[in-house]
Amino acid sequence: MEILKVKDLVVNYGMIKAVKGASFCVNQGEIVALIGANGAGKTSILHTVTGLLSAKEGSIEFDGKDITKTKAHDIVKLGMAHVPEGRRVFGDLTVIENLKLGAYIRNDKAGIEKSLEKIYKRFPRLFERKTQIAGTLSGGEQQMLAMGRALMSNPKVIVMDEPSMGLSPLYVNEIFDIIREIHESGTTVLLVEQNAKKALSIADRAYVLETGNIVLDGDAKKLMDDDSVKKAYLGE
Numbered sequence: 001m002e003i004l005k006v007k008d009l010v011v012n013y014g015m016i017k018a019v020k021g022a023s024f025c026v027n028q029g030e031i032v033a034l035i036g037a038n039g040a041g042k043t044s045i046l047h048t049v050t051g052l053l054s055a056k057e058g059s060i061e062f063d064g065k066d067i068t069k070t071k072a073h074d075i076v077k078l079g080m081a082h083v084p085e086g087r088r089v090f091g092d093l094t095v096i097e098n099l100k101l102g103a104y105i106r107n108d109k110a111g112i113e114k115s116l117e118k119i120y121k122r123f124p125r126l127f128e129r130k131t132q133i134a135g136t137l138s139g140g141e142q143q144m145l146a147m148g149r150a151l152m153s154n155p156k157v158i159v160m161d162e163p164s165m166g167l168s169p170l171y172v173n174e175i176f177d178i179i180r181e182i183h184e185s186g187t188t189v190l191l192v193e194q195n196a197k198k199a200l201s202i203a204d205r206a207y208v209l210e211t212g213n214i215v216l217d218g219d220a221k222k223l224m225d226d227d228s229v230k231k232a233y234l235g236e
């Protein structure tokens with residue numbers, strides 16, 4: 001079942017055409033990767049899907065509803081959470097305050113406590129640092145916090161923008177292991193990455209974006225064997 005369906009999406013910044021008619025879908029239970037070089041339009045697509053930017057043309061359907069014109073906080077309520085590029089944690093707030101902000105759409109206190117417990121189990125490092133000011137966390141820890149914060153809304157779909165960016169190889173592996181765990185626990189994942197090798201290795205399917213257009217898509221493992229993908233994105 002298609003949980004997210006994007007059709008003929010066009011996104012402009014004034015005269016700049018960032019996304020030029022992209023169509024893709026995510027089925028429930030999948031990990032779908034969107035790969036592409038700097039400036040290809042990956043973040044623009046995610047921002048439009050999550051309601052932070054508006055589409056110039058095209059449509060976005062989520063969980064059977066047209067969300068093309070739906071506001072960001074209502075999209076979170078419908079069950080889509082966003083882990084933004086560059087983490088964007090609240091640097092002056094503690095870990096626990098950041099996590100609780102992720103639950104701003106919920107008012108079931110007991111449920112929120114349960115979610116917190118779950119997140120501390122998944123990210124023991126966040127538990128150890130729950131009263132630490134988020135701005136003093138390492139890059140990898142901030143990434144975990146951004147993921148934990150998104151999970152606090154109990155999403156059906158989690159959308160992640162470059163979670164491995166700027167992290168050491170050890171942290172990159174850890175972050176990808178966590179993405180796999182999040183997926184195994186039943187959350188559908190739309191993953192934007194420049195680390196194409198890692199992204200394709202955990203994804204079911206992938207789309208390749210070039211200057212605002214989807215130029216290739218298919219089974220992630222098959223794309224890993226595609227000569228043009230190897231050359232352009234896998235450094236082989």
Ligand SMILES: Nc1ncnc2c1ncn2[C@@H]1O[C@H](COP(=O)(O)OP(=O)(O)OP(=O)(O)O)[C@@H](O)[C@H]1O
Nearest residue numbers: 013016018036037038039040041042043044045194
């Ligand atoms: N706020 C903005 N104003 C004007 N142009 C923008 C803005 N944000 C992005 N763009 C342009 O839109 C295009 C797509 O940018 P976008 O950030 O979506 O790419 P990306 O694939 O996420 O790149 P990266 O890998 O560097 O994060 C680029 O040409 C970029 O310069």
Ligand SMILES: [Mg+2]
Nearest residue numbers: 042043044085
């Ligand atoms: Mg980006």
